[in-house]
Amino acid sequence: MQNAENILFTVSMAGYFAAMALYFLFIAMKKEKTAKIAGWVQTDALLLHTAALVLRGIEAGRLPMTNQYEFATCFAWALCLVSLIFMRKYRFNVLGAFAMPVVFLMMGYAAMQSRDIKPLMPALQSGWLAFHVSTAIIAYGAFGVSAALGAIFLMRGRMKEEGFLARHIPDADRVDQIAYRSVCLGFLFLTITIITGAIWAERAWGSYWSWDPKETWSLVTWIIYAVYLHLRLRRGWKGKAAAVFAVIGFICVIFTYIGVNTFLPGIHSYA
Amino acid sequence: MKKIWKFLSSMKFAVALLILLAAACALSSLVEQGLTREAYAARYGESMANVLLALQVNDAYHSIWFIALSGFLCLNLILCSVIRFPFFLRRYRREKTAGCRAIGLWGAWVCHLGILLLIAGFALGQMTLRETTVWGIPGDTRRMEETGLDITIDDFRTETREDASVAQYVTDITVTDPATGKTEKASVSVNWPAEVGGFHLYQNNTGPAARAVVTRNGSETQRKTLLPQQSMAESVLGLEDRPEYAFYFAGIRTMREEGQEDRTLYLYDLYKNGILEQSYYFFGEGSVEIGEDRITFTPETFTLLVAREDRFAPLAFIGGVITLAGLAMAFYLQPKKKETYHAER
Ligand code: HEM
Numbered sequence: 001m002q003n004a005e006n007i008l009f010t011v012s013m014a015g016y017f018a019a020m021a022l023y024f025l026f027i028a029m030k031k032e033k034t035a036k037i038a039g040w041v042q043t044d045a046l047l048l049h050t051a052a053l054v055l056r057g058i059e060a061g062r063l064p065m066t067n068q069y070e071f072a073t074c075f076a077w078a079l080c081l082v083s084l085i086f087m088r089k090y091r092f093n094v095l096g097a098f099a100m101p102v103v104f105l106m107m108g109y110a111a112m113q114s115r116d117i118k119p120l121m122p123a124l125q126s127g128w129l130a131f132h133v134s135t136a137i138i139a140y141g142a143f144g145v146s147a148a149l150g151a152i153f154l155m156r157g158r159m160k161e162e163g164f165l166a167r168h169i170p171d172a173d174r175v176d177q178i179a180y181r182s183v184c185l186g187f188l189f190l191t192i193t194i195i196t197g198a199i200w201a202e203r204a205w206g207s208y209w210s211w212d213p214k215e216t217w218s219l220v221t222w223i224i225y226a227v228y229l230h231l232r233l234r235r236g237w238k239g240k241a242a243a244v245f246a247v248i249g250f251i252c253v254i255f256t257y258i259g260v261n262t263f264l265p266g267i268h269s270y271a
Numbered sequence: 272m273k274k275i276w277k278f279l280s281s282m283k284f285a286v287a288l289l290i291l292l293a294a295a296c297a298l299s300s301l302v303e304q305g306l307t308r309e310a311y312a313a314r315y316g317e318s319m320a321n322v323l324l325a326l327q328v329n330d331a332y333h334s335i336w337f338i339a340l341s342g343f344l345c346l347n348l349i350l351c352s353v354i355r356f357p358f359f360l361r362r363y364r365r366e367k368t369a370g371c372r373a374i375g376l377w378g379a380w381v382c383h384l385g386i387l388l389l390i391a392g393f394a395l396g397q398m399t400l401r402e403t404t405v406w407g408i409p410g411d412t413r414r415m416e417e418t419g420l421d422i423t424i425d426d427f428r429t430e431t432r433e434d435a436s437v438a439q440y441v442t443d444i445t446v447t448d449p450a451t452g453k454t455e456k457a458s459v460s461v462n463w464p465a466e467v468g469g470f471h472l473y474q475n476n477t478g479p480a481a482r483a484v485v486t487r488n489g490s491e492t493q494r495k496t497l498l499p500q501q502s503m504a505e506s507v508l509g510l511e512d513r514p515e516y517a518f519y520f521a522g523i524r525t526m527r528e529e530g531q532e533d534r535t536l537y538l539y540d541l542y543k544n545g546i547l548e549q550s551y552y553f554f555g556e557g558s559v560e561i562g563e564d565r566i567t568f569t570p571e572t573f574t575l576l577v578a579r580e581d582r583f584a585p586l587a588f589i590g591g592v593i594t595l596a597g598l599a600m601a602f603y604l605q606p607k608k609k610e611t612y613h614a615e616r
Binding site: 122188230 | 290
């Protein structure tokens with residue numbers, strides 16, 4: 001079964017690459033059709049990826065979200081899903097060209113991790129794990145999308161109004177608005193992630209908040225997005241400053257996820 | 272004067288504080304907390320270590336400046352909530368006709384309230400926290416400080432799976448109240464704390480230990496549980512009838528030989544008048560004779576339980592839930608005509 005899972009993983013990763021290339025092509029060639037094909041490829045790859053995750057879940061007998069490999073592949077999955085939803089909902093295909101590279105890189109990071117299914121250490125055996133990690137994945141996916149939108153916003157300011165791209169990117173206000181919606185989604189889920197994590201930490205370690213680097217960085221991320229939400233209330237800072245914070249926020253997300261494990265000591269040594 | 276109040280309650284101040292707080296947390300996380308001066312000096316150099324310690328970066332999250340930042344944050348939130356309350360009320364009254372979704376107009380206010388309760392719960396919890404530990408091997412009874420209860424460790428098990436990975440650590444205990452003589456049984460394992468005398472007991476640690484039993488003419492005269500390489504109190508056995516002698520549990524070694532299973536070696540040092548007299552090593556159980564006293568060392572596994580009482584954790588939890596509710600209201604329960612929760616000013 002792990003073989004089948006590996007094949008599905010590899011095929012979906014190739015699919016994501018193809019979708020990314022097609023989105024680039026869409027921007028370069030300015031052909032609507034290309035974007036449509038890219039959308040199909042992305043959707044199919046996402047389905048195969050889902051199948052890979054389900055297979056792994058069955059094989060392991062638990063949710064496949066407990067180590068760096070599993071979390072990375074789920075992260076890519078969620079980012080792909082959320083970007084697809086936002087692209088459909090807001091008819092916004094250019095987003096694919098910004099989201100898919102991150103999806104692909106995250107799959108690449110996953111591919112470099114060990115794929116062994118290991119039994120869970122006692123601290124990880126908790127019903128809160130599923131809750132904590134699945135909400136984190138949704139939050140991270142939504143933040144990925146808002147960072148892509150922030151980047152689009154910052155680039156859009158420099159584009160000519162008339163061009164092909166400008167026609168395919170909603171106006172600046174709209175981009176800002178959509179980015180805001182995805183930050184809201186991410187922020188709500190990040191808040192749930194931190195609360196469920198605290199409840200779990202209390203049960204497993206005896207203290208619901210101990211300033212472990214991973215906890216601290218999730219708080220830093222939370223604060224950055226809280227600043228984003230406040231900045232949007234000011235007319236003058238709404239677009240540009242907010243877009244910058246959406247990008248900084250996502251850098252914090254990535255650091256919380258990868259950087260903390262790599263560079264900082266802590267008790268959160270697994271994913 | 273009025274200007275100062277206005278600034279203290281302003282969103283500008285909030286944003287500045289939040290950015291400072293995020294930066295403080297981020298930078299502090301790069302410096303390992305709670306090390307000794309020597310450790311910092313070895314890592315960063317003498318002068319940098321002095322700077323770090325002067326700025327209390329070694330215990331950043333309890334430092335004066337961190338608490339001050341948090342205090343200003345609370346002040347800001349309280350002022351903003353109080354001053355803006357009439358505005359929220361007026362706006363709500365005006366929009367009420369738009370249907371039940373108008374309740375979402377309170378979202379930001381409720382969210383701020385939740386954050387305040389959360390910080391209050393956390394701060395009060397830190398100030399009133401009571402914490403102690405209970406450790407030992409099956410058969411040991413310890414007084415649990417702070418509560419005056421006696422904890423007897425009845426059993427400690429490491430449950431493993433087929434592939435020898437650890438599934439769970441379980442400590443069974445009996446709690447006795449010496450005042451009333453009442454007893455109660457409980458079981459503690461990872462992720463499943465027990466409640467004893469208002470404290471939560473957590474399975475925290477385990478490792479090798481040794482039981483030392485002294486007998487004279489076949490009857491036991493002394494007994495102690497030793498931990499390897501710890502302090503005087505935990506790894507030294509002083510003989511009561513021969514004060515010049517003391518055993519020190521010097522640690523364990525793993526012996527690895529080709530084609531054989533790993534074997535664990537237990538090392539004990541015997542001191543006489545503070546001078547090393549002899550070292551002993553045993554595979555498993557072993558004993559030493561001094562005159563008519565026989566000292567028997569048996570390998571054991573200790574369990575360490577952490578006991579904590581945080582009476583304000585529920586307040587922090589409620590604060591978290593209220594924050595969450597406020598966010599959901601602010602984001603998803605606004606009167607239809609508005610896309611965002613923009614406050615008009
Ligand atoms: C520790 C975190 C926070 C602090 C210190 C803080 C502080 C403040 C302050 C001082 C204001 C200005 C109020 C005024 O203009 O009179 C404000 C406004 C606001 N904040 Fe926060 N806030 C925090 C978190 C949040 C979060 C997480 C949200 C999420 C939605 C939020 C939503 C708002 C909104 C909507 C306003 C405008 C309210 C209004 O003026 O009508 N705040 N905040």
